[in-house]
Amino acid sequence: MASAVIQKFKRPLLESLLAIILGFIVGAIVMAMFGYDPIAAYSALLIGSIGSLDGICESLANATPLMLTGLTFAIGMKSGYFNVGAEGQAYLGAIGAIMIGSVIHLPYGIHLAAATLFAMFMGAIWSLPVSALKAWRGVHEVVSTIMLNWIALFFVRYLIEYHYYEPGRAERAMPVLPTARYQVLGASLTTVIFVAVAFMFFAYFLLWRTTLGYELRLTGSNPEAARYIGINSTRVIFLNFFLGGLAAGLAGATQVLGRPPSWTIYKTLGNVINLGFDGIGAALIGRNHPVGIIFASIFLGILSYGAKFMMYLGVDPDLTRAINGVIIIALSLPELYRIIRRFIVGREAE
Amino acid sequence: MKIPKKLSWFIIGVAALIGILFSLSMVGIEPRDLLETTFMAMTPLILAAVGECLDEKAGVVNIGLEGIFLITAVTGVYWAEIVGDGVGGLIIGGAIMGGLIGLFFGIISTYGKAAQVVAGMGLNVFGLGFVPFLMVALWAFPGIHMFDPKLVIRTIDIPVGGGLFRLSPITIFAIIVVIVVDIILYRTLLGLRIQAAGEKPEAIDVAGVNVNHIRILASTICGALTGIGGAFMPLGWFGGLVKEITAGRGFIALAAVVFAGLDPILAAVSSFIFGFSEGLAFTVMITPGVKEVVPHYFIKMIPYIATIVALAIVGSKRFPKALGKPYIRE
Numbered sequence: 001m002a003s004a005v006i007q008k009f010k011r012p013l014l015e016s017l018l019a020i021i022l023g024f025i026v027g028a029i030v031m032a033m034f035g036y037d038p039i040a041a042y043s044a045l046l047i048g049s050i051g052s053l054d055g056i057c058e059s060l061a062n063a064t065p066l067m068l069t070g071l072t073f074a075i076g077m078k079s080g081y082f083n084v085g086a087e088g089q090a091y092l093g094a095i096g097a098i099m100i101g102s103v104i105h106l107p108y109g110i111h112l113a114a115a116t117l118f119a120m121f122m123g124a125i126w127s128l129p130v131s132a133l134k135a136w137r138g139v140h141e142v143v144s145t146i147m148l149n150w151i152a153l154f155f156v157r158y159l160i161e162y163h164y165y166e167p168g169r170a171e172r173a174m175p176v177l178p179t180a181r182y183q184v185l186g187a188s189l190t191t192v193i194f195v196a197v198a199f200m201f202f203a204y205f206l207l208w209r210t211t212l213g214y215e216l217r218l219t220g221s222n223p224e225a226a227r228y229i230g231i232n233s234t235r236v237i238f239l240n241f242f243l244g245g246l247a248a249g250l251a252g253a254t255q256v257l258g259r260p261p262s263w264t265i266y267k268t269l270g271n272v273i274n275l276g277f278d279g280i281g282a283a284l285i286g287r288n289h290p291v292g293i294i295f296a297s298i299f300l301g302i303l304s305y306g307a308k309f310m311m312y313l314g315v316d317p318d319l320t321r322a323i324n325g326v327i328i329i330a331l332s333l334p335e336l337y338r339i340i341r342r343f344i345v346g347r348e349a350e
Numbered sequence: 351m352k353i354p355k356k357l358s359w360f361i362i363g364v365a366a367l368i369g370i371l372f373s374l375s376m377v378g379i380e381p382r383d384l385l386e387t388t389f390m391a392m393t394p395l396i397l398a399a400v401g402e403c404l405d406e407k408a409g410v411v412n413i414g415l416e417g418i419f420l421i422t423a424v425t426g427v428y429w430a431e432i433v434g435d436g437v438g439g440l441i442i443g444g445a446i447m448g449g450l451i452g453l454f455f456g457i458i459s460t461y462g463k464a465a466q467v468v469a470g471m472g473l474n475v476f477g478l479g480f481v482p483f484l485m486v487a488l489w490a491f492p493g494i495h496m497f498d499p500k501l502v503i504r505t506i507d508i509p510v511g512g513g514l515f516r517l518s519p520i521t522i523f524a525i526i527v528v529i530v531v532d533i534i535l536y537r538t539l540l541g542l543r544i545q546a547a548g549e550k551p552e553a554i555d556v557a558g559v560n561v562n563h564i565r566i567l568a569s570t571i572c573g574a575l576t577g578i579g580g581a582f583m584p585l586g587w588f589g590g591l592v593k594e595i596t597a598g599r600g601f602i603a604l605a606a607v608v609f610a611g612l613d614p615i616l617a618a619v620s621s622f623i624f625g626f627s628e629g630l631a632f633t634v635m636i637t638p639g640v641k642e643v644v645p646h647y648f649i650k651m652i653p654y655i656a657t658i659v660a661l662a663i664v665g666s667k668r669f670p671k672a673l674g675k676p677y678i679r680e
Contacts, residue, residue, distance in 0.1 A: 030480075030483075034487035034488075036487075082467050082471075084471065129658070133658070133661070133662055137661070137662045137665045137666070138665050138666025139608075139658075139661045139662060139665070139666070140608060140661075140666075142413055142467070142601070142604070143601055143604055143605045143608060143657070143661060144658055144661065146598055146601040147598070147601070147602075147605070147654040147655075147657050147658050148654075148658070149598075150597070150598050150651070150654045151651045151654050151655060154647040154648070154650045154651050155647065155651070157647055158645050158647035158648065161645075161647070162645060274478065277474075277475050277478060278475075280471060280475060281475065284468065314486070314490075315483070315486075316482050316483040316485075316486035316487070316492065318478075318479045318480075318481075318482035318483050319479060319480070319483040320479065321475060321476075321478055321479025321480075322475075322476050322478075322479035322480035322483060323479070324475055324476075324479060325417075325472050325473065325474070325475035325476025325477070325478070325479055325480070326472070326476060327472075328468065328469075328471060328472030328475055328476075329458070329464075329468075329469050329472035329473065329476065330472075331468065331472075332458075332464045332465040332466075332468035332469035332472060333458060333462045333463070333464050333469070334463055334464075334465075335461075335462050335463050336462070
């Protein structure tokens, strides 16, 4: 049993590891090209992120939203859609969390749940135009989601500047009230990570253990067969983007309700921006499987938190996003694994 | 029969444009400023959209246009500073650099059998991270770089109605590219082969033409044109560089391609429409009496909303049969 499981996951695992190694190699080459010391930079990254308990907590806190935005993308891929709307839906989730968390007064517990659910709802609402355009007008989801991401950016900035700004500190929105905050576990890690992980397992259950999930996956893997057995494609479209929206909305909420010390978002949206795009990497490294995504997100969380320590060597931390891009490109190449294996083992694989 | 129909649409379009401009001038929006910005905003869109049309006709879908825009905007400025000339930067840092990215993308989509949409998105994510890194590495300052105004590509100034209408020579170049690509695609053997590579790759393979070479060529041209568009943004239009300079225009160009159903001329027309919506946003934002009433955030949404609405109106179109599929000989 155990060996069968290992056999099943061996190839995807090796492919992901290979892509990650390739990403780091390209990152090192780029750093060396511009006169930085790659080894010093990478060791600063690792020592900063996993060299201390605080670092590990911060890395996990960074990983939390990536699991969820990764899930958005993964559900899309499983259903056959390229959903890159997590970015904008996360902005909406963040402002949704503030709408309930900062303004309304409720007892602890209820307040937290209400703010979390409303954030998810806001993320999901933002997915509806994508589904409608896809189902009824055939508009490609890549274009519509990216356009909605930009509209969300301006809309949320408007809401912060005109309606939810913190008096005296106009650069950010009102922080959420103490009754709408997840408990701090250490550094900026809060109990919201458990909510995120629970949502991942909920998604796993839904996709692999229910008829609805089967319909989604069948539409993704074999649309002809899905149509033949009478699966309603409009329902699949709406369900897939809606679920993705819920996950992305929750991702936005984690940055507001579960991220000290600010407990809010800045007008620049600096603490939610690019979560959606980093999530694509998490989904692909985790092979679009909820459990895989959790581990991939932790890896990316380490990378993104540790990147801050490369700054002491003058390296811009955004380089890790470039590494993420290389990993995504490497994972898009089915031939890569075969070529490298042949190179190393000296014979044709399979 | 085909040409008169196109011509009549052209006349209707121009009449509608004059009507819109006239009615906008009633609320105090200067038509000259509006058209000037429209032509500027249209230029990178046209270049990328026409390149993508060619690429998709050949069967390669590259959604990494935004990534190419980002990277070439930086390399364009970098090379312009080295060469000491804006057009030089546009050629080396834009066309050549973009062409190399396109070549790479072509190779991985053919011989590498890449999942092209995933690879394209990877290119975008790469650009998103690489550009801020590159800006710090090159100029040791995060996120923004001002360069010598002498490097900005000179515009052609046409006196119109008591003022000057500034037209970039690159805009004229872009329009020429549209015509050239249209002729290549529909009137030459190479064009026929490009179309076959996307529609029925077996056919040209049997005829002894290498499908992969055709696709790599198309992808390289697409990259080069997109690269010129990317370098044009700082060097021909804004006169400065920020890390968010592209602002999703790579995806608006993709939308223009979808809107046009892969026809280069229609892609140019839709680029004009999207450019116009952007020009409108820019002009409205600085028009007294408007900027006080409507928060500028809503005006900034106009191009993106226009893109969605335009796509919703045209709906889905027919695309080449072998689009996005690597060619594997049976």
